[in-house]
Amino acid sequence: MKQLIEQVNKHLDEYMQIVYPEDIFKAMKYTLMLPGKRLRPVMCLETARILGADIEKAFPTACAIEMLHVQSLIHDDLPCMDNDDFRRGKPSNHKVFGEANAVLAGDALLTFAPQLIIEQSKSLTSEQIVKIIHEYTKFAGAYGLIAGQVVDIESEGGKLIKSPEDTLDFIHMNKTAVLFRLALRTGAIIANASEEIIEKFDIFAKKFGLAFQIYDDIMDEISSFEELGKTIGKDKNSGKLTYVSLYGLENAKQKFKNLIQECYDIIDNYDSKIFKEILDKLNNRIGSV
C-alpha cells in the first residue's frame, strides 16, 4: 500500500509540470501534492490489476481521478462555499494563492485530468478512452459531484429532498461515493472487464463510499484537529446533517460495520491485499472508538 502511494505521488509529480504561467500550475500542484491517502487512485490501480491489466496502463486515469478529487476540495474550501482555511493540515488553496487563482486552479485541474488521460494512455484504445472520459464527465459534473455539493449547501439552509435521511443519502452518494465509483469503474474498463464485472465493482464502490462517509462523520465527531488535518467539529457546531447527528453514534457505527462487511463479501472473491488492507484499516479504527 505504502509503495503504491509513493508510485502515485511520483506520477502526480511528473504529470504536473510547472510551465508558464507558473503561478497557476503552482496553485494546481500545491493542493495536489499535499500528503494524502491517495485512496481513489490506489483503488483504481488495484481494480485494474486484480482484473488482469498491467497497472502501468492505469496510472494516467488513477492520477486524473486524484486531480478531480483535489479540484473539488479546492472549490469546496472557497469562502463562498465551506470557507475552510485548512486542508490536509495546511492552509487551503485560496489562503495561499488568493481566491481568483484558487477558482482558476480548480477549473484548470478539471480539464487537465481528461487531457492527461488522453495524452498518457497510449496503450488504451480510443474506445476505452472515450468510455473512461464519459464516466469522468458524468461523475464530475451536475449528475455527480456537483449535484452532491449543491444539495449539501441547500440542506444547510433547511431545504430537504423528502426526509433528512433521503437528503443525506443523496449528498453522500454524490459527494463521496461517485469518486470511488469512478475509480473502480475506470479501473475495470482499463482491464477490459465485462459489463457484469463493472457493475459488481460499482456496487462495491457505492457501499464503500457510503461506509467511508460514515467513517468520516464519526471521526469528525470524535477526533482532534491534529489527526484529521482539517477544521473539525465544524459539522457538529453548524448543526450540519451527518450520519452521527441523524442516527446517533452507535447506529452510525453499526451501519458502517454492515456496509464494510458487504464490501468484504464482494472483494473476498479476488486476491487483493490492498483492498483488504483498506477495509481492515477503517474497520479497526471504528472498532476502537
Next chain:
Amino acid sequence: MKQLIEQVNKHLDEYMQIVYPEDIFKAMKYTLMLPGKRLRPVMCLETARILGADIEKAFPTACAIEMLHVQSLIHDDLPCMDNDDFRRGKPSNHKVFGEANAVLAGDALLTFAPQLIIEQSKSLTSEQIVKIIHEYTKFAGAYGLIAGQVVDIESEGGKLIKSPEDTLDFIHMNKTAVLFRLALRTGAIIANASEEIIEKFDIFAKKFGLAFQIYDDIMDEISSFEELGKTIGKDKNSGKLTYVSLYGLENAKQKFKNLIQECYDIIDNYDSKIFKEILDKLNNRIGSV
C-alpha cells in the same frame, strides 16, 4: 446566419435539460440561454460544412464550445475576478444565483460540454471524439483560456511577460483566440480534414481572434452600455492594458483592418457566405467609427 443562430439556440435548449437538483441546471442554463451572437458555434458548424461534413454532426461540439465560453464568462464575472454585475445586458450569474452556485455552475458546464460531445456525437468515430476532446481540454485549461485569464489578472497588478505588447498578445491569444481556434479545428476534425487544412483554419482562427479582441477593445472605448450589454469603459477607467490604450485608436483600427484582410484572403478560397458575413459585419462597424 440568423437561421443558424436559431438552430444553435434550439440545440442548446434541448441539450441542457433541467433535472434534479434543478437549481444548478437552472444556473447553468440561465447564462447559456441569454441572447448571444453564438459566433463560436456558428463558425464551428460552418467550418465543418465548407469542408464537406453534414452540419448535423457538428452541433454537439459546436454547442459544447458555447458552453465552455459561457463557463469562462460566469467565472470571469465572479467578485474575486472581474467582479462584473452584468453580462449580455442581464445580471451576471452570481448576482442571480449567488456565488457558490455560480462557481458550481461553471464547474458543471466545464464537464458537461465534453459529456455532451460523447453522448450526442453518435456519427463520429471514437478517434474523432478523442481528438475533439483533446483539443477541448488543451484550450479550456491552463494551456489556454486559464493561462490567458491568469496573465490578464497579473498584468493588472503590473506584472508583465517582457513588454506590455508581448503581454497583451499572450492574453488575447489565450483568452480570446483559443475559443475560435477550438471551434475551427474541431469543425475541421468533424469533416475529417487533413492536418494541413486544420492548420490553415487554425491560422485563420488566430488572426480572427486577435482582430475580434481589437474590435472589442475599440468598442469598449467608444460604445455605450446599451449597445454592449456589459459594464463598459471599465477597461479605460481601470487603466487596463488594451490595444487602444497601448497603440492608440487609429493604430488599433489599422491593426484590425490588416488582420481582417488576411482572414478574407484565407476564406475567399471557400464558398462561405457565413464567414464573409461575419467578417463584413465587424469590418463595416469599425469602418464607421
